[in-house]
Amino acid sequence: xxxxxxxxxxxxxxxxxxxxxxxxxxxxxxxxxxxxxxxxxxxxxxxxxxxxxxxxxxxxxxxxxxxxxxxxxxxxxxxxxxxxxxxxxxxxxxxxxxxxxxxxxxxxxxxxxxxxxxxxxxxxxxxxxxxxxxxxxxxxxxxxxxxxxxxxxxxxxxxxxxxxxxxxxxxxxxxxxxxxxxxxxxxxxxxxxxxxxxxxxxxxxxxxxxxxxxxxxxxxxxxxxxxxxxxxxxxxxxxxxxxxxxxxxxxxxxxxxxxxxxxxxxxxxxxxxxxxxxxxxxxxxxxxxxxxxxxxxxxx
Amino acid sequence: xxxxxxxxxxxxxxxxxxxxxxxxxxxxxxxxxxxxxxxxxxxxxxxxxxxxxxxxxxxxxxxxxxxxxxxxxxxxxxxxxxxxxxxxxxxxxxxxxxxxxxxxxxxxxxxxxxxxxxxxxxxxx
Numbered sequence: 001x002x003x004x005x006x007x008x009x010x011x012x013x014x015x016x017x018x019x020x021x022x023x024x025x026x027x028x029x030x031x032x033x034x035x036x037x038x039x040x041x042x043x044x045x046x047x048x049x050x051x052x053x054x055x056x057x058x059x060x061x062x063x064x065x066x067x068x069x070x071x072x073x074x075x076x077x078x079x080x081x082x083x084x085x086x087x088x089x090x091x092x093x094x095x096x097x098x099x100x101x102x103x104x105x106x107x108x109x110x111x112x113x114x115x116x117x118x119x120x121x122x123x124x125x126x127x128x129x130x131x132x133x134x135x136x137x138x139x140x141x142x143x144x145x146x147x148x149x150x151x152x153x154x155x156x157x158x159x160x161x162x163x164x165x166x167x168x169x170x171x172x173x174x175x176x177x178x179x180x181x182x183x184x185x186x187x188x189x190x191x192x193x194x195x196x197x198x199x200x201x202x203x204x205x206x207x208x209x210x211x212x213x214x215x216x217x218x219x220x221x222x223x224x225x226x227x228x229x230x231x232x233x234x235x236x237x238x239x240x241x242x243x244x245x246x247x248x249x250x251x252x253x254x255x256x257x258x259x260x261x262x263x264x265x266x267x268x269x270x271x272x273x274x275x276x277x278x279x280x281x282x283x284x285x286x287x288x289x290x291x292x293x294x295x296x297x298x299x300x
Numbered sequence: 301x302x303x304x305x306x307x308x309x310x311x312x313x314x315x316x317x318x319x320x321x322x323x324x325x326x327x328x329x330x331x332x333x334x335x336x337x338x339x340x341x342x343x344x345x346x347x348x349x350x351x352x353x354x355x356x357x358x359x360x361x362x363x364x365x366x367x368x369x370x371x372x373x374x375x376x377x378x379x380x381x382x383x384x385x386x387x388x389x390x391x392x393x394x395x396x397x398x399x400x401x402x403x404x405x406x407x408x409x410x411x412x413x414x415x416x417x418x419x420x421x422x423x424x425x
Contacts, residue, residue, distance in 0.1 A: 029348050167346040174342040174349035192306055195350040212313050212354070276309045 001026055002047065002147065002179065007056035009042055009203075016042045017053070018203035024196070027177035029169070031184065031194035031211075039203040040183040041080065044149050047181070048077035060147060073102055076145035080152040082136035090120040090135050094142065101143040109142040115164055130156040137165055141172070147179045148172075154189060166193060191279040199283075215276055218285060221251045223264060224271040233267045240285050252277075252285050301336075304345060312347055316355040321386070324364050324375055335365060335373040362386070 002024040009017035016039045024030045034040045045051045046058055049065040049072050058065050065071055084093055098104040113120065116138045118127075124135050133156050140148065148169070154162050170193075172178040184190050190197060191211070198208040218240075224247050225233065234242070237260065241252040248271065253260050257274065264272060277285075302319050304312060323329045338356070342349040356373050359365045362383045367373040398411060 028350060163346060167343065170342045170346055170348060171339075174339040192312065193348060195348050195354075212311055215311050276311060276314075278309055 001061065002181070003057070003059050004043070004047065005057045005059075007043075007046060007053045007058060009039075009046060009051065009053050011042065016203055017046065020056075020200070020203060020205055022198055022205045022208060024179060024181060026179055027173060028196050029173060029180045029182070029194045031182055031190035031197040032200065033184070033187070033190065033197060034200035038200045040200055041151055043200065044077065044151050044181065044183060048072075048075060048149050050077065073100075074146040075149065076101075076140045076143055076147070077149045078136055078140055078151065078153060080155070082132055084124045084132075084135070086125065087123055089123050090118060090138065093124065093135070093139055094120070097139055097143055101145075103144040105142060105144055108144065109138070112138050112141055112168075115168070116161075128156075130158060130161070133157055134161060137168075141168060144176070145178065146176070148181070150180070150182045152184060153182060154184070154186070169193075187279045187283070197279075211279070214279075214282060216257065218252065218254050218277055218282055219257060219260060220275040220277050220281070221253055221260070221264070222248060222271065222273040222275070223251065223269045224248045225267055225269050229267055233264070236263055236266075252281075302341070302345065304347070313351050313355050313358075316347075316352065317358050320355070320359060321362075321364060324378070329375050331375050331377040333375045334371075335375065337372055 004020055004022045007017050007020045008015070018039075020039070020043060022043075032040055032043070042051065046053050047060075047065065049058075049068065052066045060071050060075065063071050065075070085096065088096070094109055098106070116134045118131060118135055118138065124132060127135065133153075137153075154165070157165065169178075169180055173180060182190065182194065195211055196209065197211055197214070198205050200206070227247075237251065237253055239251040239253050243250040261272075261274065301323070302316070304315050304319070306312070308315065310318075320329075320335070329335075335356070336344070338349050338352045341347075341352050356365065356367070360367060360373070362385075364376055364383070365373045366376050401411060402408070
């Protein structure tokens with residue numbers, strides 16, 4: 001289990017992390033969302049033991065991460081811009097990682113070579129952005145990490161490689177209960193892959209939830225009532241959002257599905273459809289309540 | 301065997317449950333047949349193993365499958381299924397469709413005939 005408790009971090013007089021508390025369970029794929037400058041990368045770097053928090057605790061399996069070699073040997077951090085030693089080839093980088101990570105598997109490295117189809121004797125800096133990213137994944141997965149931290153990992157990858165990489169990740173999670181933490185701006189991608197999500201805003205975690213719980217708590221409803229019905233259904237249902245198209249209403253209602261349906265039935269609707277919301281829509285409505293500038297998350 | 305629609309609004313977990321229920325109810329998967337392991341399914345479909353596990357747990361509480369520790373999950377005999385939520389859902393859908401059919405001028409006898417036919421085909425399950 002990974003825990004950040006009341007973490008504070010200042011960089012150059014600026015408070016980047018502000019009382020951040022967050023929990024990730026073993027074997028989970030955790031999606032970290034937030035606007036630009038919300039503190040995602042700082043949080044990930046603190047978790048990887050690259051930065052030291054000013055206040056609070058950062059623990060993996062109950063142990064502090066910073067300067068803790070035992071823990072860090074099983075943690076792999078992939079930054080948003082993968083970096084390599086200058087002039088190194090993939091094979092040389094592999095040797096380097098082998099000397100640092102005791103769980104390095106040569107066999108796995110060779111096997112993954114078939115997936116990525118890169119020439120391991122070519123210098124990495126000569127590769128394009130996407131190919132460099134592939135090399136980073138190749139090396140990272142060969143270290144058999146038990147915690148894999150990825151900062152904007154799918155940037156620059158083509159759809160085929162994207163799927164291949166995701167497939168490798170879910171296999172590792174299924175087979176070894178690897179824990180994955182992904183930061184991303186692509187809500188669609190996070191929605192498909194993650195089981196838990198956390199949203200960071202101005203250095204604080206404002207929402208942390210199981211993705212399905214999040215979805216079963218808010219509903220989009222299309223409904224039409226008979227002409228003679230008064231509008232008092234609104235006070236009963238307390239919709240977060242109402243839109244009228246002709247005689248059909250589109251409502252966003254929070255609460256338990258069965259109860260909402262039962263409530264609506266009492267008004268004898270002539271049309272009733274209930275739709276699940278996408279992660280993107282959930283954000284707009286949930287965050288709208290909190291007066292947070294959620295547009296940042298959607299547009300960046 | 302399972303085809304998921306990643307573009308759909310319906311959560312993957314719900315899609316999985318629905319697809320498996322369909323396979324079991326239609327008899328494509330027979331009682332005591334083993335379901336694919338979480339591991340295999342995760343690799344095949346590229347979806348989060350925790351999501352699959354959750355779907356399996358849900359199917360178990362609804363009575364569609366049973367699991368044996370260390371062996372995996374298996375299809376339950378259909379008479380053991382007690383899925384009140386699904387029954388309600390299906391009846392509601394049926395009501396909608398029947399209303400539409402009657403509106404289009406289908407005679408009630410014709411609908412009853414369909415019920416009789418399906419019953420015969422399925423051996424009165």
